[in-house]
């Protein structure tokens with residue numbers, strides 16, 4: 001059987017993390033091709049509903065990347081993200097979806113290497129978790 | 140107890156402390172919300188003022204306009220001072236609604252009443268008394284919830300299997316949402332294709348009900364109306380009750396206690412208000 005190749009969705013904020021991803025690209029850093037990026041203006045734009053919708057649409061994992069605390073270009077956007085994701089994590093757990101399928105990380109515009117590392121680690125973790133069980137629910 | 144409530148209501152009306160009392164009225168063998176006014180006929184109707192655990196929608200939203208009954212009244216009669224007979228859960232709902240700009244508590248006088256032990260048991264209520272108790276004796280709430288314990292003792296795959304079964308019963312009647320005092324959005328995500336598939340039953344699992352779980356998470360006052368409304372007995376409260384505990388655990392926050400207490404989703408990580416600082420120009 002071929003090795004399980006997860007599909008991972010990443011929400012990257014325009015000002016830090018997307019630029020970080022860009023830097024990883026122009027620096028020719030290697031990272032797994034499992035990730036699909038959606039650019040949002042701020043991590044605070046990512047509603048928990050987006051994350052669950054992604055899982056419901058068969059993503060195996062969802063990454064939310066934003067500016068470090070204190071660096072959000074909308075001042076408190078990422079404060080909100082952090083609190084929202086804490087609630088999301090709990091609800092996912094109660095519903096029986098492993099909260100480890102969703103991860104929030106801060107990646108700045110200069111952290112191309114960190115971006116690659118986060119994607120690498122997360123991809124490994126999702127590979128260990130296996131396919132998203134919601135695929136079966138919605139089969 | 141009901142006599143004490145009627146007496147106090149009469150006193151409030153006669154002394155013009157309030158212009159009207161909003162409560163439940165006995166009618167045709169059942170109960171219905173009613174506005175008892177200070178006019179002679181309003182006061183004489185007070186003999187029919189009653190309470191009920193079966194009908195507790197005093198501060199709730201009416202469909203299809205999705206307007207809160209109280210907020211509608213207040214918009215039409217902004218100067219009217221309304222007295223409201225409210226149980227603990229109803230008082231908490233009023234506090235949350237005021238916090239979210241739906242009603243004006245300045246113009247509302249709450250007659251907080253205590254629930255009996257039987258009533259508390261029936262609702263599995265953890266707080267069967269209002270913050271400001273006016274009438275009745277306070278009894279202790281029901282602690283512990285076997286549904287929550289059962290859920291927490293399950294493994295992740297078992298939980299998923301459980302909810303897969305439970306949520307597949309959903310007939311998408313929107314009863315839970317319509318009964319919820321905290322659900323007042325005009326544009327509900329549960330009706331939007333982009334969030335949840337439309338046109339099929341059961342609705343998208345778990346997306347459809349997740350929208351409510353998340354959206355109500357930090358404002359749920361634990362009244363239990365959603366679970367009572369559900370015609371197919373989905374144990375919705377299991378998650379909402381647990382989330383109320385989580386809010387205490389994560390943010391040291393409890394919905395429905397004080398209007399000044401900002402929702403944790405509207406404050407910064409160190410719990411200072413977000414809106415004020417942003418608008419004052421940082």
Ligand code: SF4
Nearest residue numbers: 319359360362363365
């Ligand atoms: S218990 Fe149900 S109806 Fe009551 S506030 Fe919470 S979600 Fe709404």
Ligand code: SF4
Nearest residue numbers: 309310312313315369
């Ligand atoms: S009340 Fe029950 S059946 Fe109706 S929409 Fe809510 S969960 Fe589904």
Ligand code: FES
Nearest residue numbers: 013042066067072
């Ligand atoms: S702009 Fe990057 S998190 Fe807000």
